Structures are given as structure tokens and as C-alpha cells.
Amino acid sequence: MALSQKQDVYETMRDRIIYVQYEPGMLIDEKEICRELGISRTPLREALLRLKEQGLVTVYPRFGSYVSEINVLDLRDLFIVKKNLDGLASELAATRMPDSALEHLTRLVDEIEPSRDNGDFKRLVAIDQQFHEAIHDSTFNKPLNDLLEVIRYRCRRGWFYFMDRIPGLQGAAVHNLAEVLAAFEKKDSAEARRAMEIHVSCFIDAFSKLLER
Incomplete structure (x- = not known):
């Protein structure tokens, strides 16, 4: 084959x-x-x-x-790791991102409101996925991308599994992405990291609340 x-x-x-x-x-x-x-x-x-x-x-x-089964505690902890790795990826990508990638992020952010207004959650999920992948590619750091790939799909699966079960999880898909984009436009590494960590924290908060029930 x-x-x-x-x-x-x-x-x-x-x-x-x-x-x-x-x-x-x-x-x-x-x-x-x-x-x-x-x-x-x-x-x-x-x-x-x-x-x-x-x-x-x-x-x-x-x-x-x-x-594999889905364990909420493990999933929450995976997103804590993802928050730090995605934050680092955003910090690195802020000064390395090609113009073509920045234009791609801009187009994705422009799609958020129409997709939300149409109730097209599947498209919002795709926007988030493509947004993150463009950032990861723009780090030009293979070891970091390899680490991100290890957890990327487990996080995505857990998010998709619980999206109708946890209030606020659907909105986490695109929360704060416009702010992340603004930091990239300014090539502000510190702000890019901060904005991305806020974005991923929405998932951590949602799963933490589920554990508190």
C-alpha cells in the first residue's frame, strides 16, 4: 500500500x-x-x-x-499542558509568521461572526483547528510541534465529546482569537502568548467546573 x-x-x-x-x-x-x-x-x-x-x-x-475511554481529570490536565505549549507556540510564531499565514488567520477570524450567527458550530470548530495549526506551523520548531501533536487529537476528541454536555464549551472554540490575531499583527510575542493562554483557559475552566459537580 x-x-x-x-x-x-x-x-x-x-x-x-x-x-x-x-x-x-x-x-x-x-x-x-x-x-x-x-x-x-x-x-x-x-x-x-x-x-x-x-x-x-x-x-x-x-x-x-x-x-480509549475519556477521563475528565486527564482531559483537564491535558488542556493545562496545551495552554503552556500553545502559549509558547504563539510567542515564537509572533515574530516568525509569514505574511501568508497571517492573512490566513485574518480570513479565519473574519468567518467567526457569520458562522456564529448561522449557528454553524461545526465551522467554528474547523476555524479553531485551522487557526491553531497555522500558528504551530509558523513556529518552525519541529520538537514543539511534535509535542503538540501528541496531545492535539486527545484534546480535540474530548472537546467534541463534551461540547453539548458542558455549558460554555461551544463558545470556547473561538473565544479570544481576534485578540490573538491582533498580537500577531503587532508582532508582540508577549501579548500573543497571553492572549492564547486566555483562549485555552476557557477549556480548562469548563472541565474544572465539570469536575466540581
């Missing part, structure tokens, strides 16, 4: 887990998935190994592979 096909299998499985098409704790039926996707076991198992490393799949020898 070509590298692009292997990546396609991985992304298909990853997205099904992130967007809760595969529920937490679900047994992954390898035979059925291979039949559905028209693939052999090898690329699927390679994808599952990668997803295991990212904390999205749990493998029990002799029992099979399962979609």
Missing part, C-alpha cells in the same frame, strides 16, 4: 474516533473495517499502533483494540 493510502487509513480512523463516530470503549472490529475500506490488516494495524501512541486507542493482548 502506498504511503498516501496508509495516511488515508490513519486519518479515517483518527477522525472517526475524534468526532465520536466510534464511541469511547468501543471494540474496533478490524475485520469489518478492512472489508469496508477494502484494505488488508497491515495498514489498519499500523494506523491502530499510531493511534495507540496518541492515546486514542487502547490495545489489550488477546482481546483486541478498543477506543
Whole structure:
């Protein structure tokens, strides 16, 4: 199987887990998935190994592979880590960001109000994802991006799973992004970090309140 096909299998499985098409704790039926996707076991198992490393799949020898459960305390703690890593990424990107990336962020922020007015939450989620990824790419710091990738998808999955269960979590998607953009426009590293940390703190606060119930 070509590298692009292997990546396609991985992304298909990853997205099904992130967007809760595969529920937490679900047994992954390898035979059925291979039949559905028209693939052999090898690329699927390679994808599952990668997803295991990212904390999205749990493998029990002799029992099979399962979609990892979601633990709210772990999720809150992941967002605490994400707050610091995203803050650092924003600090670095503020003075390194290419004009093309800044223009991309501007277009994304311009989409926020129309998407919110239309109740298009799926688009707001996509805006947040693309916003963060553009910043990460603009750090030109591979070790940092590797660390962010380890937690990125677990955070995204937890957010998507709880977005209808926790008040305020939907609005966290785009909270303070305009302020982050303003800091990038000024190439203000300290302000970029501060604004990003405020943005991610919305998620931490939401999960902390859930733990207090």
C-alpha cells in the first residue's frame, strides 16, 4: 500500500474516533473495517499502533483494540499542558509568521461572526483547528510541534465529546482569537502568548467546573 493510502487509513480512523463516530470503549472490529475500506490488516494495524501512541486507542493482548475511554481529570490536565505549549507556540510564531499565514488567520477570524450567527458550530470548530495549526506551523520548531501533536487529537476528541454536555464549551472554540490575531499583527510575542493562554483557559475552566459537580 502506498504511503498516501496508509495516511488515508490513519486519518479515517483518527477522525472517526475524534468526532465520536466510534464511541469511547468501543471494540474496533478490524475485520469489518478492512472489508469496508477494502484494505488488508497491515495498514489498519499500523494506523491502530499510531493511534495507540496518541492515546486514542487502547490495545489489550488477546482481546483486541478498543477506543480509549475519556477521563475528565486527564482531559483537564491535558488542556493545562496545551495552554503552556500553545502559549509558547504563539510567542515564537509572533515574530516568525509569514505574511501568508497571517492573512490566513485574518480570513479565519473574519468567518467567526457569520458562522456564529448561522449557528454553524461545526465551522467554528474547523476555524479553531485551522487557526491553531497555522500558528504551530509558523513556529518552525519541529520538537514543539511534535509535542503538540501528541496531545492535539486527545484534546480535540474530548472537546467534541463534551461540547453539548458542558455549558460554555461551544463558545470556547473561538473565544479570544481576534485578540490573538491582533498580537500577531503587532508582532508582540508577549501579548500573543497571553492572549492564547486566555483562549485555552476557557477549556480548562469548563472541565474544572465539570469536575466540581
